[in-house]
Each structure stands twice: as structure tokens, then as C-alpha cells.
Amino acid sequence: MSDLDAAFAALGDPVRRALVSRLAHGEATVTELAEPFELTQQAISHHVGVLRRCGLVEQRREGTRRPCRLRAEQLARLGSWIDEQRHTWNDRLDTLEKHLAP
Amino acid sequence: MIRGDELIAVRRLAAPPSRVWAAFTTPDGIAAFWGGSHATVPPESVTVDLRAGGEFALDTVGPSARRRLRFVYVSVTEPCELVFDEPLTGLRTTVTLRPDGDGTDLTVHQRGLPPSLRTAQADAGLASILEALATHLEKP
Numbered sequence: 001m002s003d004l005d006a007a008f009a010a011l012g013d014p015v016r017r018a019l020v021s022r023l024a025h026g027e028a029t030v031t032e033l034a035e036p037f038e039l040t041q042q043a044i045s046h047h048v049g050v051l052r053r054c055g056l057v058e059q060r061r062e063g064t065r066r067p068c069r070l071r072a073e074q075l076a077r078l079g080s081w082i083d084e085q086r087h088t089w090n091d092r093l094d095t096l097e098k099h100l101a102p
Numbered sequence: 103m104i105r106g107d108e109l110i111a112v113r114r115l116a117a118p119p120s121r122v123w124a125a126f127t128t129p130d131g132i133a134a135f136w137g138g139s140h141a142t143v144p145p146e147s148v149t150v151d152l153r154a155g156g157e158f159a160l161d162t163v164g165p166s167a168r169r170r171l172r173f174v175y176v177s178v179t180e181p182c183e184l185v186f187d188e189p190l191t192g193l194r195t196t197v198t199l200r201p202d203g204d205g206t207d208l209t210v211h212q213r214g215l216p217p218s219l220r221t222a223q224a225d226a227g228l229a230s231i232l233e234a235l236a237t238h239l240e241k242p
Binding site for chain 2: 008009012085086088089090091092093094095096097098099100101102
């Protein structure tokens with residue numbers, strides 16, 4: 001749940017949503033990601049860093065290139081977020097039931 | 103019910119609303135169950151300021167991490183309804199308690215999505231991201 005919280009918080013920003021949408025179409029470097037935006041590469045790097053820390057994006061090294069890739073499995077989990085919430089709460093209420101048992 | 107709310111859980115508990123309320127609103131009660139089966143909540147980590155605008159916070163200690171969770175009470179109606187927000191996600195949870203014989207019917211509702219993700223611009227919303235993802239995953 002914790003990384004989902006972070007992922008939702010990360011996607012609260014329109015630039016980061018746009019970056020995720022772009023990466024859904026394939027890998028891209030920070031330079032390539034920055035092209036459509038009126039933002040510096042440093043600013044894009046910062047946003048990519050936020051997306052990396054919450055597990056939505058990973059970055060690897062290929063010589064001098066550092067392409068970013070969307071971690072599809074993490075994004076897919078966001079799609080089943082309601083299911084996650086139900087699971088968390090049902091587990092919590094199981095524990096509550098035991099706690100309240102006479 | 104607010105539109106867009108999701109029914110998350112319904113449970114009949116074999117305890118009167120006053121005991122269920124205490125479990126949700128006292129440090130010892132919260133510590134006893136909030137972590138579920140996967141995490142523990144140290145009782146000394148729980149703080150409760152039980153009033154609208156007050157905060158409750160706790161540490162969950164799981165196999166790999168210790169996290170501080172913070173929530174802010176939106177409304178406190180003892181012993182039948184508790185509404186709280188999680189500022190980090192913007193997620194609002196409503197816990198409703200109804201007496202049922204010698205027990206309690208408990209329901210948990212949550213807003214379907216944090217407001218930060220409910221954007222009027224469909225092209226920038228989560229739905230479009232998930233659509234793009236689906237397209238991406240369909241590629242050979």
C-alpha cells in the first residue's frame with residue numbers, strides 16, 4: 001500500500017502524468033522527455049526522480065544514454081487500487097474482529 | 103453517500119458500537135488492529151486528537167519498512183460515524199457504525215479516487231494513462 005500511496009501522490013502532478021503517458025508509448029531519455037515541455041532538463045529530471053522513487057519508472061544505463069522505462073506492473077496495480085483498498089480493510093477488520101472477540 | 107464513493111467493506115461485529123468506536127478512536131484500540139495481519143502498530147506511536155480538524159497518526163511496522171501514517175478527522179459523530187482524510191493521498195474514508203442487536207454493523211466507504219487524480223481534463227487523467235498502458239501492453 002505504501003508505494004501505491006506514493007504513486008498516487010506522484011500522479012497528482014500534471015507534468016508527471018504527462019511523462020507517464022509518454023513512457024507508456026515506449027522508453028525515452030530525460031532529453032527526449034523534456035522536448036514537448038517548456039521545462040528545463042533539470043526540472044524533468046526532478047519529476048523523473050519522483051516517479052522512480054515511487055516505483056512507477058526505472059532508469060538504466062546504456063553507455064552514455066540513461067533511458068527511462070515505465071514499470072507497467074506498478075501502474076497496473078494502480079488500476080486495481082480499489083481492490084487493494086478492499087483487501088487492506090478486510091484484513092484490518094479481520095484483526096479488529098479478533099480484538100473485539102469476548 | 104457522496105458520488106464516486108466506493109463501498110470498501112461491510113462487517114458485522116459481535117460487540118456494541120461503543121466498543122467498536124473505542125477501537126477506532128483510542129490509541130490502544132487503533133494499535134490493536136490497524137496494521138492488519140501484515141504489520142504491527144506500536145501503541146506508543148499512536149496519537150489521537152479526536153475532534154474535527156484534529157489528527158490521528160500511527161507507525162506501521164512491516165517486514166521491510168516502518169511508516170508514519172497521518173490522518174485528519176473531518177467529522178466525529180460518536181458512536182455512529184467517523185470521517186477522516188489522509189492528506190498524503192487526499193483519500194477520504196467514512197466509517198459508519200449501526201447497532202444491530204447486541205452487535206454492530208460496520209461499513210467503510212472511501213472516495214473512489216484521490217481528488218488530485220480527478221481531473222476534468224480527460225487527456226491528462228488516470229483513465230488515459232491506463233488506456234495508454236493497455237495499448238502499450240498489447241504490443242507484441
